[in-house]
Amino acid sequence: MLPDSPFGQVISLSHKHLVQDVPRPGDAAAPGAAVLRDVLAGGPFDAAAAGFVLAALPDSAAPVLWVSDRMSRRENGRLYGPALAQFGLKGPILRVEVSHPRDVLWAMEEGAGCAGLAAVVGEIHGAPEVLSFTATKRLALRAETAQLPVWLIRSADHGALSAARERWRLSSLPSQMHPDNPQAPGLPQWEAELFRARGRAPGVWSAGYDCSARTVADRLRLVSRSGDGPLAEDHRAAADVAG
């Protein structure tokens, strides 16, 4: 039973449609968790990408390295500390605020070799020349050697070449029903599209984030969007369990 509609109706999904096997993208326990992932913003001025990355960060008290270039800070605003607690972030954020994307990539590479961090997140606006396939390949190899999840948030980029092991595209959806006030926006909802991945099937999900959930794993919830094609093919394991 999920309150899954902006109109307040409760839609009950059968067990078959409730996709259980979608792994949390940042789950540290999952094999191959420590890879480079791209998150593309679906539209301009959309904080869904940053929210999704924060929701998927591993549950750790170690600091998170957050590198951003000047353009992304000017376009999308800078990360606001008091809101981070709502995303269940325990460790402090080590901010690196540089002006050029070249320095962002350098700082991310340095951070990816450091075992004391929980994760490395970089933000780059647009598609600068330094963010080439080679640069992302270097980052991806670093992340896999150091066993550290590395996220790259690319706003205003329409899918340039990248060697990231998973590529997501995030955009906002109308939020969920507010429990008390029908006029007010409720819990956030995003459309998460995994359009390129190694070792798993791509798909489109509607992602919800609920910080009041009891366990960390329940907080970020990916639900298949209806009308998305045959679910049984995408998620064979779930179909098997369902019989």
Add this chain to the structure above:
Amino acid sequence: MDRWRRITAQQRTLPDETVPVVLAQAGRHGPVVYAVSVAAQARGISEGARIVDVQAIHPDLHVEQADAPGDRKLLDRVAHWARRWCPWTVRDGADGIVMDVTGADHLFGGETAMLRDIGTRFQMQGLTARLAMAPTRGAAQMLARFGAGRVICDVEDLEMCLAPLPVAALRIGADTDRLLQRLGLKTLGALMQVPRVALMRRFDRLAEEINPLVLLDRALGRTADPLNAPADARHWLARVRLPEPVIDPLPHLEALAQDLCVQLAEAEQGARQLRLTIYRVDGEWRSRDVATASASRDPAHLLRLLAGKLDGIDPGFGFDLLTLEALRVEPLALQQDHLEGRRDAQRDVAALLDRLTARLGPDKITWSAWVQSHLPERVEHALPALGHVAGQAPVLDRARPLRLLDPPEEIAVLYAVPEGPPARFRWRRVAYLTRRHEGPERIAPEWWRDRPGTRLRDYYKVEVGDGRRFWIYREGILGDGRGGDPRWFMQGIFA
């Protein structure tokens, strides 16, 4: 007093020479005089008097706060500086320096010339010094404080020089001083003539530091009074001398770093701040500084920090001397590595901070610090990560946007409803239609910090057609008497 004059002269105008100035220090019954200016001394103001008494007598008195620990620090530094004349110097009390110049005076052309040199150089530093030279340490300090100024006293006439001085010169404490005055022993000469046995009987219970007999014996050289000078601060330095001038410092850095780290390891120290200096053949020198987040003596790490700094260094026609010095060191004990080969997380983060700071600059790598404030843009501010620790984030019960625009951007309202946020607004040349909203959350200006006339803010969380959620606010309300129509601003974006 000299130090106060120099510091004050840099910041504001000094009071006139004729105005008596005293520095005050907290005493047992209110503030007392700590130091006096020349004009105040001429009026008969003495140290240790109560400020209220002095102010009653001299209504035009100018009182300033004294800084005794700062004076002591300065004196320690001056004592080290005075090692330019002789190797053994030590601070004496709160206002003196004792120098053991035995065997050093011929370097400056004799005792008189040396004393003149010392006086001149102290004057050049802006410090008033009273100088005296005597065969013993006790005699020298008495002559400097109570003598006629610039006295040079030989072994033969030591007793003659000391005889006219008051007994207080021995620094025997107020009680003993009063007792000796009552006994009629007002000068050292009188004290020397009294039979020793009689004095011994009276003063045998007194501690050594205030016992007049012991002090007199030391001053006259009858008992030994050695000088215990503190050791010079150790200079951590590694250098490479080259037979031929070269352009590229990189190949020599490794040897330098290893040499320095061996020195540091012997003393169990780690470097916090390093300076690499090249001395060019044309007589110029260039230097680069790097700092570390935690003490380190790992040559590979120091090498990586320095290698990133060499880009802008100008070697000119080449250099033939290269030094690497540790400007600041901290104790660093040996650390045990993890047995299973795991890496130490904290040391890793500290090393990362060093590398990032060395390349990007200290103000770019920051932790967040928090202040109590109602205004959202004031809550968080950045602290350089090198030298600070991450603060604990405050817990807010209100929804706050994930991204904050700083400064807020003005939006054009196209269509507004009487209550609530604008139904249509334009931001960054795009028109938005408000679907749902939450608010207002009213944040009043902080009257203790803001300018008068600052308007209050009504915050709304609005959701536009495609699901993006923004944080907008209206500055002021209509008819609040603080300007014209209220304006709307966009301040944040919710996830």
